[in-house]
Amino acid sequence: MNTDSSAPLSNRRDFLSTSGRIIAAGSLAGLVLPKVHAAGSDEIKLALIGCGGRGTGAAGNAMVQSGAPKLVAMADVFESKLKGSYKTLKDKFDDQVDVPDDRKFIGFDGYKKAMDCLKKGDIAIFTTPLAFRWVHFTYAIEKGLHVFMEKPVTADGPSSRRMLKLGEEAAAKNLKVAVGLNSRHSRALQELHQRVQDGEIGDVMLMRGYRMQPPIGSAFTVPSMRKEGQSELLFQISRFHSFIWASGGGFSDFYIHHIDHLSWMKNAWPIKAQALGGRHYKKSPEGEPYIDQNFDSYSVEYTFEDGAKLYMDGRCMIGANSIYSSYVHGTKGMAIASKSGDTGLPSSTYHGQNPTRDKMIWTSNVPPGETESHANEWTDLIQAIHDDKPYNEIKNGVYASVTTSMGRMAAHTAQEITFDQMLNHEHVYAPDVDKLTLDSEAFLKPDADGKYPVPEPGIKKDREF
């Protein structure tokens, strides 16, 4: 499967069989698309839905772009999160933040109210856990809004198929849609991609991604983390990395960047995965039982159509060796893609398979002002809106999410999982997520000991939990 959306159709497997339905990803070529500008002015307005760490960061990245976009509405399910984000942004951007109390919305329907404050051609920012992406995206398309949504965009087959279809609808309405796979906007990785395509390291045969670190985010949950009086549903949302329905678990949330940018270097998507994984530590250092759905160690072997491999190793463990970087090996040489972190500079290429200075062919030299891929992805989106150029990262975002999910599912079931199996899988992880209210019951229930259903590799073979 080819990852380069600019490649000619004849070179791409652009037609996906999704539960008997055929989606033609390139079927919009040649159509005259309607212009979508913010009505009455060139000033772009923003609504932020999901006011946590990344949402606050993304809104900040947006507001430093040309035209000085203004934040006019915010929505979250937790008032404290919205308040904190508002204060941070107001302190920093002052008159670019125009969000009076009657444009601050709390609750699961807040996304609609926030987007109702925008005009066609403005931008909605989706930075909630992924379970809500398709719900929010559906409404943005209805309202004629451009979108920036964070990765991953799906965790299961049904929402992946739904998002592909929504991506087509957005493109037909000439809406610009950015997905927060920021590796694709790293200027160093863009140049490396070009060099790899030009054959600098030969044919790509092997790629390696490592994200091995102490526990992060909300991936490891113990009972005492529940706030007094907090509902089951809001508890799970507040600990979203712990729950596969909400986030795809730590695996999807943390490892998708390497899986995405390494697949991009190969210019293809893996066709299948087999994997190892397990949970070694069952109690926190304080002795409380972990009740989340994650493993603490994962090792996935992805296979491409030509037999090339991508290995993704992930570990969340205190005291273990930390490695967080990615590599590409070809028949003539190798590359360091991310030196450290998801997109750490510099990227570099080498003759042979050892990255030593005397064998170096190239090292990236990114101009100041373009070193931050989270800022670049906004520069690229705003530029596309100003130039009215087609801009739609949904298909790539869904493929990256499905590829990540197939690795996770391979580990969780101890079965080989193909891309087509994952995409066409029928298990709905977050049923009726569009109908939730603050009083709704959680669809995932804990057992009598307060523990949630966990993967049982080899026992549960065709579903993760």
Ligand SMILES: NC(=O)c1ccc[n+]([C@@H]2O[C@H](COP(=O)([O-])OP(=O)(O)OC[C@H]3O[C@@H](n4cnc5c(N)ncnc54)[C@H](O)[C@@H]3O)[C@@H](O)[C@H]2O)c1
């Ligand atoms: N691209 C990147 O480098 C990067 C980095 C961090 C996070 N992310 C992504 O951003 C997303 C959010 O992550 P985060 O770290 O900011 O988490 P966070 O918990 O800090 O923020 C998420 C926010 O969404 C709110 N929320 C949850 N459900 C909601 C709903 N239905 N409606 C409105 N608000 C809702 C939460 O209350 C919270 O304030 C995740 O998908 C994550 O993978 C991407």
